Amino acid sequence: MAFDSLSDRLQGALKKVTGKGKLNEKDIENMMREVRLSLLEADVNYKVVKQFTNEVKEKALGEKVLKSLSPGQQVVKIVHEELKQLMGEDAHGVAFKGHGTTVIMLVGLQGAGKTTHAGKLANYMRKKHNKKPLMVAADIYRPAAIDQLETVGKQLNVPVFSMGTDVSPVEIAKKALQQATENKNDLVIIDTAGRLHIDEALMDELQQVKEIAKPDEILLTVDAMTGQDAVTVADSFHKQLNVTGAILTKLDGDTRGGAALSIRKVTGVPIKFMGLGEQLDKIEVFHPERMASRILGMGDVLTLIEKAQDAIDEEEAMDMAKKFKEATFDYNDFKKQIKQIKRLGNLKGIMKMIPGMGKQLNNVDIDDKQFNYIEAIINSMTKEERRNPNLMSSSRRRRIAEGAGRNISEVNRIIKQFEEMRKMMKKMMNMDERQMSRMMNNQGGAGGGLPGMAPKPKKGKGKGKGRGRRPF
Incomplete structure (x- = not known):
């Protein structure tokens, strides 16, 4: 998984203090140096690293820790709590409408995995929340994007609304919502177009789709393999569209995982889901506390x-x-x-x-x-x-x-x-x-x-x- 390297480094740093009966300031300094390097190598934002290590160090040097019977364990507990807080404290689900149709709009750069994760979300919501989803093919630019979503829909037996590449995404969204009402679909997932980089035309179009669809959730798909760029992308989309959450994709790949530790702190956007493979059932709710436990080698019994x-x-x-x-x-x-x-x-x-x-x-x-x-x-x-x-x-x-x-x-x-x-x-x-x-x-x-x-x-x-x- 993306955090394997970071996990090994952090556990190694903490091991230096967990076996000691007493700790002094030098022990904490040496450990924090290793923690700092571990986070920077994992591509965590520099400002986030600085704030994180300062907070851990301040709490670790507190009198209660240094004079406790197991100071090393107290330090591990502090690091765990700070990691959890860094990633968002609590898990965030989708904000469903009390009545009527809930609309989720997926946004992000090209190649981040929007189309695949439209299918994953539809599959997840149907299984976990008993929803009747409709997927909407509103990416009219990327070659074969509509075909890809229709293929995903057939695999899952989930309906896909499409109108071809000659109709504007705004019109597609409008007609899709009408069909959802007629067919009693209580969940609509709109797969929007991306670009290789953020540009004004992309944002204008997304603003127009947002205005007509009035989404309950705007979820940004972020490729974890892009490292620090993922944070920049999240920040830009959030400023323009007021994103409600992120889906961190490709977390199963050979990535450094720093994006997961930076996005929430830098942008304020909560990570709601994480993609962990190509199969259409490989999606999980992002639980900061469980992820912090995984990173520190404490396991994750609840997810298991x-x-x-x-x-x-x-x-x-x-x-x-x-x-x-x-x-x-x-x-x-x-x-x-x-x-x-x-x-x-x-x-x-x-x-x-x-x-x-x-x-x-x-x-x-x-x-x-x-x-x-x-x-x-x-x-x-x-x-x-x-x-x-x-x-x-x-x-x-x-x-x-x-x-x-x-x-x-x-x-x-x-x-x-x-x-x-x-x-x-x-x-x-x-x-x-x-x-x-x-x-x-x-x-x-x-x-x-x-x-x-x-x-x-x-x-x-x-x-x-x-x-x-x-x-x-």
Whole structure:
């Protein structure tokens, strides 16, 4: 994710003070120097960095911190609070109309992802808020923009209003609102035109669309990969259109993430959503507190729970729990479980949401393709073998390996770990809370994970080590 580098640097800086029983002014100075460099390298606005570090330093040097029993933890808490405040304190949803049609107008430069995020928003609002969206193709300049939105609409089964490239965006917006009223669409998302850079003609046109559409929300799509330019763009659009919120796109890419830490402070525009991938369900509400926790390696359990609720069917989960308890969990069930986990997204990103896991994952790469290999192995089993895991003789294992195109040692490892997982889950299902907590502490993070998901060392680190390592 965009914050990985910043996260590593900040955690490294804070580590220097968390292990100390007492702190002095020099300790704080050294830590703040590292924090300052971390933020500047992440492309955070210089003025924002200066104000942030001054506020953290002032609070960290307070008498309560220096004389507390755990001063390092107090400093981490201060940094967390300041990060949260920097990004906007609270999450902001869309301001829906009490009655009638809510209108969202998407604005931004060309290439920021407006059209894709029109689809993502429509999909999100339909699922989360039970809305009946209509998307409006008002970008008449970019080649194939209308076709792109119509393709997105077909993928999602969401209607798209378009009138071609010979009609003005103002007329398109006007007619679209009429159709929304007739068809009882309670949400209209207008995909407006962008430019490669801000110009007077673009702003004039957007002002006219705003005047006719009277949007409840004007959301600016900002490409996180543009760094400091993203803040400048946000500031310009806000001054001309009074933007109500931002969607930070491409946060899953190899970016420095500084835009997220600067936009709110510099412009006053809250970040409302963040785009985390190309798929049309890869959009999340931006929660400053959760993001601050992620950056500092504290995990993000609430988002993890929300993702699990979206991806995992409750009845299936109850059925799975029963099978674990009765030790009837088989390879068919395991395949279903893999598909559910794949729906959650990138495995390493998911695991980083678990408190304490971030640091353990720093020196390893986890290859999500392993899921495909496990599925190939399961698909090579006969129906009877999938239903009865006890049938796995040596000859069957060789046949399965050949059918899946995988090494026999890989098949053996997955079968072994599958059996270990079955035993562990049966044991856990019959434990009380205290026994489970004690067992998890004794496990120390090793063992009981997903079969086949052994992380591999990063290139250049631990060469030759890690082969056959057990998964998380």
